Amino acid sequence: MKFLMLVVADPDLTTDEEPVLTIEEWVQETAQSGVNLDGDRLRPPSDAKTVRRRNGKVSVTDGPFVETHEWIAGFDLLECDTIEQAIEVATRHPMATHGTIELRPFWPLELD
Template identity: 35%
Template sequence: MQYLLMLYSDESGWDALSEKEQEEGVAAYTAYTQALAQAGALVGGNRLRPADTATRVSVADGKTQVLDGPYADSKEQLGGYYLIEAADLDAALAWAARCPGAYHGTVEVRPVWPTD
C-alpha cells in the first residue's frame, strides 16, 4: 500500500542554521532518501518551495478564485513529501520515525486511496 509522508516544519528554521548544520541536514535527508530507495519503498518525493510562493485555487458558483499564500497561521508549513510503498501502517510509521523531518517538525502519514 502507498502512504504519503508529509513533512511539516517551521520554514524560518532553515535560515537560522549555520552552514555546517545545513550541510548536515542535507546529508541526513540524502541518506534517508537513499535508504528508502534501497529498501524499494521510495515511489517519489520532493522538497517544496516556501509557503509564500503557493497559489490557492477554488471555484464557487462557477467563478474561479485565485489567492496567493500563505494561508494558515501556523508555526509549521508543508515543506516536502515522500510517497512510499509499505506493507502496512506500522511499516509506514517506522519510516516516518526515521525521517529527519520528525526531529525538527512533524511527519504526517496518510494512506493513499488507490485508483484504477
Template identity: 40%
Template sequence: MQYLLMIYQNEVEYAKNDAATTQKMLAEYQTFTQGIIQNGNFKAGDRLQPTTTATTVRVRDGKTLTTDGPFAETREQLGGYYLIEAKDLNAAIEIAARIPSARIGSIEVRPIWVYDK
C-alpha cells in the same frame, strides 16, 4: 500499500539555520532517501518551495478565485513529501520516524485511497 508522508516544519525557524546546519540536514535527507530507494519503499518525493510562493485556488459559483500563500496560517508548513510503499501503517510510521524533519517538525502519514475497479 502506498502512503503519503507529508513533512511539516516551521519555515521561519528553519530559515534561521546557519549554512552548516542546513547542509547537515540536507545530507541526512540524502542518506534517508537513498535508504528507502534501496529498500524498495520509495515511489516519489520532493521538497517544496516556501509558502510565500504558493497560490491557493478556489472555485465559487463557477468563478476561479486565487489567493497568494497557503489556505490557513499555521505554526508548521508543508515543506515536502514522500510517496512510499509499505506493508502496513506501522511500517509507514517507522519510515516516517526516520525522516530528519521529524525531530523538529511533524510527519503526517496518510494512506493512499485504493479504488475498486
C-alpha cells in the same frame, strides 16, 4: 499499501536532538529498500497559490489558505506492507526530529 508522507516544517520548534539520519542518508536508505517511490522538497508558502471555485467564479490568491506557522515542506510517496512499516520509515526522517511527519494512506477511487 501506498502512503503519502507529508513533511511539515515548524520554524518555531527548537531542539538540540540530532536526527537519526541526514536527509541524504534517509533518501538513500528508502530508495535502496524500494519503500520510497517518489518525493521532493516544496517551495515555501510564499510561492504557493490557493485556487477556489465558488458559484462558477474562480479565485486565485497568494499563499496557503490556512494561517499557521507550520507548513508542508516536502512529500514522499511510500509503498509499505503495513502502517507500522510506514511509521518506522517516517521515524527515521530528519524532520521527525525537527518538524512533523504526517502519514496518509491512499484511499483509491473505485471507478466503474
